[in-house]
Amino acid sequence: MNTLSETRPASLCLRAQPLTAEAFAEFGEVLDSTGHTPLLINDGMTERYHALARVDTGGSEGHGLINLFHARPYALPLRLTSMERHPLGSQAFMPLDAQPFIVVVAPLGEQVATADLRAFITNGRQGVNYRRGVWHHSLIALNAPARFIVIDRGGPGDNCDVLPIGGAEGVVLDLVSAQA
Amino acid sequence: MNTLSETRPASLCLRAQPLTAEAFAEFGEVLDSTGHTPLLINDGMTERYHALARVDTGGSEGHGLINLFHARPYALPLRLTSMERHPLGSQAFMPLDAQPFIVVVAPLGEQVATADLRAFITNGRQGVNYRRGVWHHSLIALNAPARFIVIDRGGPGDNCDVLPIGGAEGVVLDLVSAQA
Numbered sequence: 001m002n003t004l005s006e007t008r009p010a011s012l013c014l015r016a017q018p019l020t021a022e023a024f025a026e027f028g029e030v031l032d033s034t035g036h037t038p039l040l041i042n043d044g045m046t047e048r049y050h051a052l053a054r055v056d057t058g059g060s061e062g063h064g065l066i067n068l069f070h071a072r073p074y075a076l077p078l079r080l081t082s083m084e085r086h087p088l089g090s091q092a093f094m095p096l097d098a099q100p101f102i103v104v105v106a107p108l109g110e111q112v113a114t115a116d117l118r119a120f121i122t123n124g125r126q127g128v129n130y131r132r133g134v135w136h137h138s139l140i141a142l143n144a145p146a147r148f149i150v151i152d153r154g155g156p157g158d159n160c161d162v163l164p165i166g167g168a169e170g171v172v173l174d175l176v177s178a179q180a
Numbered sequence: 181m182n183t184l185s186e187t188r189p190a191s192l193c194l195r196a197q198p199l200t201a202e203a204f205a206e207f208g209e210v211l212d213s214t215g216h217t218p219l220l221i222n223d224g225m226t227e228r229y230h231a232l233a234r235v236d237t238g239g240s241e242g243h244g245l246i247n248l249f250h251a252r253p254y255a256l257p258l259r260l261t262s263m264e265r266h267p268l269g270s271q272a273f274m275p276l277d278a279q280p281f282i283v284v285v286a287p288l289g290e291q292v293a294t295a296d297l298r299a300f301i302t303n304g305r306q307g308v309n310y311r312r313g314v315w316h317h318s319l320i321a322l323n324a325p326a327r328f329i330v331i332d333r334g335g336p337g338d339n340c341d342v343l344p345i346g347g348a349e350g351v352v353l354d355l356v357s358a359q360a
Contacts, residue, residue, distance in 0.1 A: 031246060031248065031329070032248070033248050033250065033327075038250065041318075042251075042318040042319060043318075045251060045252045045254070045318070045319070046249050046250065046251045046252070046318070046319055047249065047250040047251075048247060048248075048249055048330075049247055049248040049249070049250070050245070050247050051245045051246075051247060051334060052246055052247060052248060053245075053246040054243055054244065054245060054246070054334070055235055055243060055244025055245070055246065055331070056243075057243075057244070060240045063234055063235060063236075063237075064234065064235025064237070064244040064331070065230070065231045065233075065234060065235070066211060066231075066232055066233040066234070066235065066272055066309060066331060067228060067229055067230050067231060067232060068211065068212075068213050068228075068229040068232060069226050069227065069228055069229070070213065070218065070226065070227040070229070071222075071225060071226045071227075072224075072225045072226070074225070092246055094274075094276065094329045095276075096274065096275075096276060096278075096305075097278070098276075098277070125276075125327075127329070129246060138221075138222040138223075138225070138226070139222060139225075139226055147213075147305075149211070149274050149307070149329060150228075151235070151244070151246060151331055154231060154234070
């Protein structure tokens, strides 16, 4: 029924797990209030979850940028063929339409080993901040068009490296539940 | 019927207008795709509305912070008694629950003149970035508890000044439509 999954080796299937701060710690921060204690400000009217992440602009030549991304959704299973990293700064994504999205990451390094890829699905409230230099797939929205606020780095220098992954077959991304 | 509006001089009533980029330009940026042309990235799957605002951290000692605010709503009319500014950095608010909020600002300067106050109501999709040093009221959510992502400045130094406004009476904030 599913020609994509029937024609690929099982070892190249990547399954997205629920995103948690602990599981993601190697790659950056989860942007969510869960597990954090707020400061009460504004005469008690506002809870401030302070400094969930820092905007890393890689030195004095860079500056933080605030952008909006409008993403078209992908259908799963999805064949992934490349990963990217931003060597000069962090990059944060926060959903504005309460929609889950998938985060695919790999550890710091000059290469991306297929076996080291990790995939996480957010719960619709969570965002992520990729630490500077962390390999990640481009934005994978699901279900419907979705808006995100993105905080990253502007300034001089080449701030995007791209590497192919998975050879001619790529790597097939799916949810755990879809194949369990 | 409305004792709050009956007991104050008319000159201290501040009415919130719909937020537009043009009307807000003196104070900062509106964070919204409207009126901007996107870059098409990620193989055409994502529109990037690039650099809608810059994170101003006021020099090399500061850094950008990503925070979440959970705000309790206010009812209108609302008596405002103080304004604040961040002399060392910008501060951006983006709603995560598609709720309108009210933005009250005053021009750069060492004092806040009541006559110079401006109030805007967002359309539920818009965020704002207050330029460094712009006087603003603390977060005014409406209708329901609401989450915001806030991008501001961390680092050494005192980054919050507060001034009282409107004397003993304060300044009464309301919507245009409520009293039209």
